[in-house]
Amino acid sequence: IAIRSSKHDLSTAASHALDFDRLVCLNEFENVARDETGQVKPIVIVTVDGGPDENPRFPKTLVASIRKFKKYNLDALFVLTHAPGQSAYNIVERRMAPLSHDLAGLILPHDYFGSHLTESGVTTNVDLEKLNFRKAGQILAERWNQSVIDGFPCVAEYINPPATSEDERRQIDTKTVMDELLLKICAGEEAEEGHEFRVRASDEYYQENAREPREKFGEQPKYNIDEYWCAIHVLQTQYTLQIIRCNSVECCGEWRSNYGEIFPHRFLPSPVPFERTPHGLRMAERDYQRGQFYGSLFQRIQYHGVVIQHTQVKRKKKLLFAVIYQQLSRKTTS
Secondary structure (H helix, E strand, C coil), X not given: CEECCCCCCCCCHHHHXXXXXXXXXXXXXXXXXXXXXXXXXXXXXXXXXXXXXXXXXCHHHXXXXXXXXXXXXXXXXXXXXXXXXXXXXXXXXXXXXHHHHHCCCCCCCCCCCCCCECCCCCECCHHHHHHHHHHHHHHHHHHHHXXXXXXXXXXXXXXXXXXCCHHHHHHHHHHHHXXXXXXXXHHHHHHHHCCCCCCCHHHHHHHHHCCCCCCCCCCCCCCCCCHHHHHHHEEECCCEEEEECCCCHHHXXXXXXXXXXXXXXXXCCCCCCEEEXXXXXXXXXXXXXXXXXCCCHHHHHHCHHHHHHHHHHHHHHHHHHHHXXXXXXXXXXX
């Protein structure tokens, strides 16, 4: 479990890649993540919750996954997510209940090394704030390190945020000075009117919960993706990202496992419906008709030829309809 400060750090595809690099280096995961030679096992399956920072269909996730695939010389890398409404089947989501139960009665200090906030709740010292957040994260990690889920111990660690930049320090100093000036001006005006100056509850709530606006860029970020390489090695769908080694030794080297023998078509077959007819097995036209079935994984591997034949027939029909439409259009115009 990687614990981060959401105020000082970001949850992105790059941060998840760093977490994976850290995980495969831990002694607790050596037997699970590495083989007899000390290398990361050739087949890696990652289950995510489908958020914007790790969704399989996003380009930044694709870039991070390709780097991971090449860095560890993998045979296959799968990034999977569940469809909306099925997050209860997510293994990670189901582990959150016992972790939340272990936090019952736990109070995390916010000023262990001293208060970094003013009376209005404004941050005055970013470095001190990070130290306090780190102490709270370490206490949280100590509690979770004592947890055992399904007979397996939990390994939690606080991840330090990046160093504070000069721009962040300058923004904090400017905000502190402006707040003090506004308080003095408002206090003077209230004193002249004979009323006691108070900070409204709505102002306190805004100061505690408001976040700095994100910068808006006119152009979308460009990712360095080799489309030709992806056309051979990558299959990206709505809920799945598959990166598979090709059979070319010059491109990807030798296979580290017998994955190619079990999955001769390399990519996992799609869950399409089939039906039994007097003419044999074929793909069902609709997935809600009676008698249709999806089959197991190995059945769908055997039915690969049926899927290809159905796809080719569909293409021929579309091509035939296009030719007929063009001929009719010419006759109509003439």
